[in-house]
Structure formats: C-alpha cells, structure tokens
Amino acid sequence: MAFLELERIRKRFGDLVVLDGIDAAVAEGETLVLLGPSGSGKTTLLRILAGFETPEEGRLRVAGEDVSALPPARRNFGMVFQHYALFPHLDVGKNVAFGLAARGVPAAAQGSRVAEMLALVELPGFERRAVHEISGGQQQRVALARALAPSPRVLLLDEPLSNLDPALRERTRRQLRAVLRRVGITAVWVTHEQQEAFDVGDRIALLDGGRLQQLGTAAELYSRPASRFVADFVGQASWLGGRRVAAGEVEVAPGVRWRVAADAGAASAGEVAVMLRPEDACLVQPATGVLAGRVRASRFTGHATEVEVELDDGTRLLVASHEAVPAAGSLVGVEPLAGRSSPRAFAPAGGDGGAP
Amino acid sequence: MSRAPRWAGALLALVLTWLVGYPLLVTLAESLGLPAGLDLSSFAEFVRRPDEWQAGWHSLWISAASVALAALVGIPLGFLFARHEFPGRRLLGSLVILPIALPPLVGVIAFLFLYGESGLLTRVVQLGLGLDEAPWRLNGPGAILLVHAYSLYVFFYLFTRAALARFDASVLEAASALGAGRGYTLRRVTLPLLAPALVGAGLLTFMTALGSFSAPYLFGGGFRVLPTQIVASKLNGELAMARVETVMLAALAFLGLWLVRKLDVDRHAVAGGARGIAPSRRRLQSRGARLAATVAGWGLAVFLLLPHLTLVLISFVPPVSWTTELLPPVLGLVNYESLAATPERLRPVFNSLWMALAATAGALLLGASAARLSLTLRGRLGRWLELLLVVPWAIPGTVFAVALALTFSVRAAWMGRFVLVGTLWILPLAYLVRSLPVTGRSALAGLRQFDARLEEAAASLGAGKVYTWRRITLPLLAPALAAGASLAFITTLGDFVTSIVLYTYDTRPVSVEILSSLRLQDTGVAAVYGVFLMLVSATIFLVWGRQEGV
Ligand SMILES: Nc1ncnc2c1ncn2[C@@H]1O[C@H](COP(=O)(O)OP(=O)(O)OP(=O)(O)O)[C@@H](O)[C@H]1O
Ligand SMILES: [Mg+2]
Numbered sequence: 081m082a083f084l085e086l087e088r089i090r091k092r093f094g095d096l097v098v099l100d101g102i103d104a105a106v107a108e109g110e111t112l113v114l115l116g117p118s119g120s121g122k123t124t125l126l127r128i129l130a131g132f133e134t135p136e137e138g139r140l141r142v143a144g145e146d147v148s149a150l151p152p153a154r155r156n157f158g159m160v161f162q163h164y165a166l167f168p169h170l171d172v173g174k175n176v177a178f179g180l181a182a183r184g185v186p187a188a189a190q191g192s193r194v195a196e197m198l199a200l201v202e203l204p205g206f207e208r209r210a211v212h213e214i215s216g217g218q219q220q221r222v223a224l225a226r227a228l229a230p231s232p233r234v235l236l237l238d239e240p241l242s243n244l245d246p247a248l249r250e251r252t253r254r255q256l257r258a259v260l261r262r263v264g265i266t267a268v269w270v271t272h273e274q275q276e277a278f279d280v281g282d283r284i285a286l287l288d289g290g291r292l293q294q295l296g297t298a299a300e301l302y303s304r305p306a307s308r309f310v311a312d313f314v315g316q317a318s319w320l321g322g323r324r325v326a327a328g329e330v331e332v333a334p335g336v337r338w339r340v341a342a343d344a345g346a347a348s349a350g351e352v353a354v355m356l357r358p359e360d361a362c363l364v365q366p367a368t369g370v371l372a373g374r375v376r377a378s379r380f381t382g383h384a385t386e387v388e389v390e391l392d393d394g395t396r397l398l399v400a401s402h403e404a405v406p407a408a409g410s411l412v413g414v415e416p417l418a419g420r421s422s423p424r425a426f427a428p429a430g431g432d433g434g435a436p
Numbered sequence: 437m438s439r440a441p442r443w444a445g446a447l448l449a450l451v452l453t454w455l456v457g458y459p460l461l462v463t464l465a466e467s468l469g470l471p472a473g474l475d476l477s478s479f480a481e482f483v484r485r486p487d488e489w490q491a492g493w494h495s496l497w498i499s500a501a502s503v504a505l506a507a508l509v510g511i512p513l514g515f516l517f518a519r520h521e522f523p524g525r526r527l528l529g530s531l532v533i534l535p536i537a538l539p540p541l542v543g544v545i546a547f548l549f550l551y552g553e554s555g556l557l558t559r560v561v562q563l564g565l566g567l568d569e570a571p572w573r574l575n576g577p578g579a580i581l582l583v584h585a586y587s588l589y590v591f592f593y594l595f596t597r598a599a600l601a602r603f604d605a606s607v608l609e610a611a612s613a614l615g616a617g618r619g620y621t622l623r624r625v626t627l628p629l630l631a632p633a634l635v636g637a638g639l640l641t642f643m644t645a646l647g648s649f650s651a652p653y654l655f656g657g658g659f660r661v662l663p664t665q666i667v668a669s670k671l672n673g674e675l676a677m678a679r680v681e682t683v684m685l686a687a688l689a690f691l692g693l694w695l696v697r698k699l700d701v702d703r704h705a706v707a708g709g710a711r712g713i714a715p716s717r718r719r720l721q722s723r724g725a726r727l728a729a730t731v732a733g734w735g736l737a738v739f740l741l742l743p744h745l746t747l748v749l750i751s752f753v754p755p756v757s758w759t760t761e762l763l764p765p766v767l768g769l770v771n772y773e774s775l776a777a778t779p780e781r782l783r784p785v786f787n788s789l790w791m792a793l794a795a796t797a798g799a800l801l802l803g804a805s806a807a808r809l810s811l812t813l814r815g816r817l818g819r820w821l822e823l824l825l826v827v828p829w830a831i832p833g834t835v836f837a838v839a840l841a842l843t844f845s846v847r848a849a850w851m852g853r854f855v856l857v858g859t860l861w862i863l864p865l866a867y868l869v870r871s872l873p874v875t876g877r878s879a880l881a882g883l884r885q886f887d888a889r890l891e892e893a894a895a896s897l898g899a900g901k902v903y904t905w906r907r908i909t910l911p912l913l914a915p916a917l918a919a920g921a922s923l924a925f926i927t928t929l930g931d932f933v934t935s936i937v938l939y940t941y942d943t944r945p946v947s948v949e950i951l952s953s954l955r956l957q958d959t960g961v962a963a964v965y966g967v968f969l970m971l972v973s974a975t976i977f978l979v980w981g982r983q984e985g986v
Contacts, residue, residue: 130892131895132892132895152895153896153897153899153900153904154898155896157896159893161893163889165887165889165890166893167890167894167912168912169911169912178899178907179898179899182894182897182898182900226897227897230898
C-alpha cells in the first residue's frame with residue numbers, strides 16, 4: 081500500500097540533531113502534511129526527500145525502489161519552493177517547460193504540455209508573461225505548474241502559501257488542493273499552520289524537535305492526541321490537575337469526579353493532567369460535585385461565546401457556550417459534555433506540556 | 437552550489453598568490469634589505485630627502501583636494517539627474533559616466549587639446565582678448581586637480597543617484613507633513629541620509645586620485661606625486677628608492693582599503709534593496725524651471741564631455757595645417773589614412789588588442805573560478821582566495837607594475853622568480869594581474885546575488901549538472917561576468933601606468949605610442965589613437981559594462 085516510505089531518517093547539523101529517526105509511509109495519491117513549530121525540522125525533512133540534503137541514517141523508498149542514493153535530478157520528485165524559485169530570466173512558458181526540456185521532450189510536445197499545465201492552474205495563455213510581472217498568487221501557481229509538468233512521482237511543497245496575504249492564502253489553498261486531487265499525485269506538504277494542515281492533509285505528521293510526535297488524520301490528532309504537545313498544537317485546550325480514583329475516573333477538585341479517556345501512558349499514574357477542549361464543556365449552575373469558578377471574561381466568536389472561567393486555585397478553563405453568558409465575576413459551574421473526546425488524562429507535566 | 441574539490445582551491449590559491457601577493461611581498465622584503473639582513477637605510481633616505489617625502493605629501497593633498505572638487509561637480513549632477521525629468525535625461529545620464537570608463541591617458545590628452553597652451557579654448561580666449569601669449573599654462577598641481585575633478589566626479593554622481601533612487605519617498609513626505617520646507621528637508625533629512633553614500637564616493641575618489649598617474653606624468657612637470665616619483669626612480673635606476681616609494685604608496689592604499697571595507701562602501705554603489713518607494717522624478721511645473729533644468733543638464737554634460745569632443749576634432753586636423761587660426765582651417769582624414777597605411781603605426785593597435793584580450797580572458801577564467809571556489813570552500817582557504825581577489829583592486833597600477841618589474845627581472849626559479857622583464861610575456865601578465873580584481877569582484881557580486889535554490893529547482897525538475905549550468909547558472913551570471921570582463925578589457929586596452937614601466941619595443945601598446953606621437957608633435961595621430969581607445973572603450977562600456985554600476 082505504502083508508496084513513499086521513510087525509514088529511520090536521522091540528520092544532524094554539527095552537534096544539533098535536527099531529525100531523530102523519522103518513520104513514515106505515504107499512500108499513493110495521498111497528501112501528507114508535515115506540521116510543526118518553527119525549527120522542528122520540516123524543511124530539512126522535505127529537502128532530504130528531494131535529495132538536497134543527505135541524512136546520516138535512514139532509507140527512502142518509492143514504490144519499493146530505494147532512492148536514497150539518487151541525486152535530485154534523477155529522483156523525479158517535483159518541488160514547489162517557499163519563495164517559488166522561478167527562473168527570473170525565463171518567461172512563464174519556459175519556466176513550466178524547463179523540466180520537460182531538461183528531459184529532452186520535443187519542443188512541440190512541450191508546448192501542449194505547458195498549455196495543459198497552465199490551464200490546470202487556471203493561468204491559460206500566460207506563456208509569454210515575464211515572471212516578475214505576475215502577482216504572488218500567480219507566481220505560486222506557475223511554480224506548481226512547473227513542478228507538475230514533468231509528471232513527477234511525488235510532489236513536495238515547502239510552505240507554499242506562506243508568501244501570500246491571508247485573503248489570497250485561503251483561495252490559493254483551495255485551488256492547490258483541488259489541483260492535487262485532480263492530478264491524483266502523492267504529495268508532501270510542509271506548513272506550520274494547523275488550519276492549513278487540517279484543510280489540505282489526508283494525514284498529518286506532527287514534528288517537534290526533530291521527532292515525529294504523531295501521525296494520523298486530522299480527526300485523530302484532534303480527538304486522540306498522543307501527547308500534551310499534540311493536544312496543545314492542534315487546537316485549544318485547557319488543563320487542570322487531577323488524581324486518578326478509579327479506572328477512567330479522575331478527581332479534578334475535592335469531591336468533583338470526571339469520567340476521562342486515557343491512553344496507556346496516563347493509565348497507571350496517580351497524578352494526571354486533564355485536558356478539556358472548550359467545545360466539550362458547558363456552563364451549569366454551581367452545585368456540590370460540580371467544578372466551580374468565576375467568570376473572568378468572555379469573547380463572542382460567531383458560532384459560540386468563549387468564556388474564561390477561573391477556579392479557586394487560579395487554574396483557568398475555556399468553555400464554548402451557546403447560551404446567555406453570566407456577567408463577569410458570577411459564580412458558575414463547569415461540566416464536561418457527555419460522549420466527547422475530552423476530558424482526557426495525560427501523564428503529569430514533565431515541563432513539556434502546555435498546561436499552566 | 438555543488439562542492440568544489442579542495443585541491444583545486446589550493447592550486448588556484450597558489451597561482452594567485454604567486455601572481456598577486458608574491459611580487460608585493462618581494463618588494464616589501466627587499467625594501468627592508470631582506471634576505472641579507474634588516475636594513476632600514478633606504479627608508480631613512482626617503483625621510484631625509486625633501487623631494488621624496490614631499491612627493492608623499494603631494495599625493496595626499498592632491499587626493500584630498502580632488503575629492504572636494506569631484507564632490508562639487510558630482511553631487512549636484514546626481515541630484516539633477518535623479519530628481520528632474522527633462523528631454524535627453526536618460527542618454528545624458530549614461531554619457532556623463534563615460535569619463536571614468538575611458539582610459540585616463542585619453543582624458544589627459546583630450547584636456548591638453550582643449551585647455552593646453554595651443555588648445556582650442558585657450559586660443560579662443562587668447563584671440564578674443566587679443567593676448568600675445570596663452571592666458572594660462574596647463575601644468576602643476578592646478579592642472580592635475582582640474583583633470584581629476586573632471587573625471588572623478590563620476591563616483592559622486594553615481595553614488596548620489598543610486599542613494600536618491602533608494603530613498604523612501606515617505607520620509608520626504610513625512611518631513612513636509614511636519615512642516616519642513618525644501619531647504620530644511622535637504623539639510624536635515626536628505627543629506628544626512630545620503631552621508632554614508634557620499635563618504636563611500638569620497639573614499640573611492642581618494643583612492644583613485646592617489647593612484648592616478650597619467651595626469652601628474654603629463655602635467656606635473658617638476659611637481660611629483662608618489663606614482664610619478666616611483667616611475668622616475670625606476671627609470672633612473674634608483675631601485676632601492678623605487679622600492680621604498682612603492683611600499684609607501686602601497687601602505688597608503690591599504691589604509692584606504694581598510695577604511696573602504698570597514699565602512700562597507702560597496703553597499704552604496706548599487707541601487708535597489710529599497711524599502712518603500714523612491715520619490716518619483718519631478719516633472720517641473722513651471723516652464724521656466726523646466727527650461728533651467730534642461731539647460732543645466734545639457735550644459736553640464738556638454739561641458740564635461742567637451743574635452744573628448746575636442747579630441748575627435750583634432751583627429752581630423754591634418755598635420756601642420758593649423759597654426760594661428762581660431763579654428764582649424766581644414767579637416768580631413770589624413771591622420772586616419774596615414775595610420776591605416778603605416779604598419780609601424782598599426783602595430784600598437786594590434787598589440788593593445790591582443791594583450792587586452794588575452795589578459796581579460798585569463799582574468800575572467802581565474803577570477804570567476806576563484807570567486808566560485810572562495811564561496812563554496814569555507815574556512816581559511818576560501819577567505820584567502822577572496823582576499824586575493826578583492827585586495828589588489830585598491831592597489832595603484834604603479835605599485836603592481838614596479839613590483840612585477842622588480843620581482844621578475846631576477847632568475848631564481850626555486851624562489852618562483854623568472855626573468856620576464858624585457859620579454860613578450862611580462863606586459864600581458866601584468867595586465868592580467870590588474871584585471872583580476874575587476875573580473876573577480878564582479879563574479880563574486882554575481883555569485884552572491886545568485887539564488888542557490890534556482891539550481892535546486894532545476895535539479896528537482898530533472899536537469900543534470902551541465903544542463904543546469906548552461907540554462908540557469910550561466911545566463912544568470914552572464915551580466916555580471918560580462919560587466920567584469922568588459923571593464924577589465926577597457927582598463928587594459930588603454931592602460932598607461934603599467935605599460936610605461938614594462939613595455940618592450942615589440943609589445944608597445946597604444947598608450948605608449950600616443951606619448952611618442954605627442955613628443956614628435958604628431959598631435960593628429962595621437963588624437964586618432966585616442967579616438968580609437970575612446971570609441972572602443974565607450975562602446976564596450978555602454979553595451980556590457982553598465983550592469984555593475986562601474
Ligand atoms: N544548513 C543548516 N546548517 C545548520 N543548521 C541548520 C541548517 N538548516 C537547518 N538547520 C537547523 O535545523 C533545525 C531545523 O530547521 P528546518 O529549517 O528544517 O526547520 P523548519 O521546521 O522548516 O522551520 P520553519 O518553520 O522555521 O521553516 C533548525 O534548528 C535550524 O536552525
Ligand atoms: Mg522551513
């Protein structure tokens with residue numbers, strides 16, 4: 081099934097270990113997003129796939145063939161660069177034709193392929209335009225057309241939208257996604273934006289500090305995060321301390337017991353950190369056995385009102401409320417909604433989590 | 437960029453060191469009495485003899501005064517062309533750069549023909565006022581300064597224009613929104629912002645004036661500066677003194693270079709890298725002001741180019757046909773014909789062409805390879821290569837000529853020294869050494885701007901190394917390489933400083949022939965040679981040389 085396979089990829093620059101044993105597999109036609117904070121090693125991993133960097137260890141296979149030792153020009157991987165890297169002395173048509181010409185495709189065949197590619201990215205008839213005369217979004221799409229023209233086996237994209245302003249970004253993102261689907265190409269897409277990752281990725285590989293934190297669909301990462309880092313990175317999360325009292329049951333405050341989901345790591349611990357997503361909680365009347373706090377602030381976000389509740393010990397929780405919000409300072413109760421993915425218990429913070 | 441093998445870098449560094457650094461070192465060592473033993477008596481002699489240290493002093497103050505005069509011409513000219521739109525602005529804007537691109541010797545003889553004792557303007561004034569003799573004599577420090585101001589203003593002009601083009605218009609708008617008038621804005625905003633560029637232009641002017649040879653040689657008379665003093669000592673056979681003078685001049689040049697690097701002068705030389713939008717050129721509102729700008733632009737340009745126009749005129753004046761008349765009574769092609777018909781007179785033209793071509797090709801190859809290696813090989817070897825490429829640019833031609841002459845007139849093969857002086861090889865070799873910094877610097881600049889990701893993009897599209905080099909790297913570097921090569925060609929084609937020290941009868945170049953024609957009162961032929969150098973240099977410069985901004 082796996083078309084592109086990464087096996088124990090390890091890379092360092094001097095003493096700095098930038099990638100620490102990355103394993104991943106991408107199915108044919110699938111878009112894998114490499115997501116992670118700045119400096120997590122996303123670009124380095126992509127450049128290793130392209131062949132511009134050589135890993136200290138690890139293999140890379142495409143359709144079973146080991147390509148680790150192939151130079152970039154022989155890998156037949158297309159790449160869309162962050163700053164596009166369009167050839168400034170060639171026009172749009174010649175840029176798109178470059179990979180074909182390099183492979184010795186006859187001129188006539190080049191012309192029709194270029195036209196086809198430009199039509200694909202909705203820039204028909206742009207052949208004669210100079211690359212510095214077209215807008216950023218158009219340059220972006222020329223870069224995509226250029227990368228796709230030689231029919232690469234895998235397409236690599238390094239933060240392809242980061243140079244566009246926010247309004248344009250969303251539209252271009254949809255266009256790119258549509259093109260990838262239509263061509264049916266296997267793609268690896270680097271971004272540090274969770275929204276973008278969820279939108280374009282069939283699956284997401286979350287990197288941090290050169291380690292793969294979790295690989296899965298957006299829904300898996302969101303509702304079953306493998307670590308506190310993942311939970312924080314892919315959505316809003318509130319954290320409160322607790323003590324396990326029974327299997328799947330945690331006391332989050334004296335006399336307040338919540339049923340929680342837990343992974344193996346947290347199952348055996350006595351002290352745990354409990355993660356609660358705002359949309360999995362609701363505000364109730366204060367009562368015994370209910371977590372109580374005071375409303376600090378609220379913010380209307382359109383589909384809900386985000387209420388910040390401060391507990392007696394200073395812990396703050398976010399609750400997405402769909403009802404009238406009590407005034408700031410009022411005493412309220414917070415309860416998890418039944419049948420949701422959170423609250424979730426994690427092993428207590430070793431300083432690496434995002435809990436306050 | 438792909439890795440280059442270390443041994444290639446080491447080999448290249450060795451060759452360049454032998455060509456560029458070694459002659460300077462040999463001269464320094466021998467001036468100190470080495471290897472026999474440390475002996476400072478030559479330096480003591482330099483300090484004791486008034487005409488020696490005075491030459492040093494003259495060099496310094498002439499250079500300083502040249503800076504002041506060049507600024508006086510160049511800065512207003514820069515403002516005029518950067519800020520005002522008038523008919524012919526683009527053409528004139530390129531033409532006024534020419535004086536720096538033309539061989540200095542051509543400028544000097546052009547000056548002679550215009551302002552010299554029997555020059556065109558001199559006659560006009562003399563006949564107009566009914567004087568018995570020329571109203572002025574073109575010699576001494578005044579004449580040298582005039583020639584310097586006339587050609588070195590280009591640095592100030594270019595730097596001012598580039599800096600103004602880079603200017604963020606919103607800064608000026610902010611000043612006027614705050615109620616500042618034009619004069620106040622100029623004093624408190626524009627000039628302070630221009631200051632770094634002007635300091636850079638001043639330093640380049642100073643360094644060029646310091647190494648200037650042709651003007652002091654032809655107009656100096658008894659007034660010696662270091663470069664002319666060095667050549668005089670060399671020709672008189674006072675080799676010990678020539679060495680000390682050379683070391684002193686090189687030391688001054690190194691001091692200047694150190695300042696240039698410290699102040700990062702190159703940064704100001706080219707336009708671009710701007711934040712914000714440069715102020716648009718003012719279309720002058722009132723007709724009077726527009727007329728004034730047009731007249732000023734054309735007037736200044738014609739005034740600055742007048743000597744060279746005179747040179748063209750003189751080349752058409754048949755021998756001994758022009759005696760006391762205001763304007764030449766007859767014009768014709770006699771001089772051109774006599775040059776074309778006399779193999780002896782064509783010889784220097786061929787000499788100059790082949791030597792310049794060979795030196796440029798060699799310098800391009802060595803300079804570009806060294807530039808590439810200095811960027812790919814990190815560490816000490818890379819830095820040393822860069823140093824060898826960049827440093828010689830600041831060293832006056834006289835220093836190199838004399839250092840090469842002294843180093844390669846001795847046979848000591850195990851020391852890397854051969855007798856080349858008096859052979860065919862020494863002059864092209866010297867030209868190559870002088871061209872290296874020109875081609876090397878532009879190759880470095882081109883490579884630094886080159887985005888290595890473009891090569892990666894090509895590779896990701898399946899292009900091999902050779903294909904990428906041919907389709908991407910070379911086309912993108914070509915403008916920088918062409919600019920470097922054409923400047924190197926121009927410099928060597930019209931070279932006078934190096935040639936006068938190292939030429940042999942068989943390799944005598946055009947510049948040397950110009951001088952002997954002048955000595956024989958053959959002004960027409962000298963002018964034809966001058967026109968030849970001028971046309972070839974100007975054409976090459978305007979077509980290929982401009983990308984680098986000089
Ligand atoms: N050529 C290099 N030499 C030395 N260190 C490098 C090099 N390239 C990257 N690094 C280091 O490797 C780490 C990972 O860099 P990388 O560019 O892969 O991160 P990234 O996830 O793409 O970050 P960003 O989101 O900021 O682009 C960083 O700490 C970076 O400083
Ligand atoms: Mg990156």
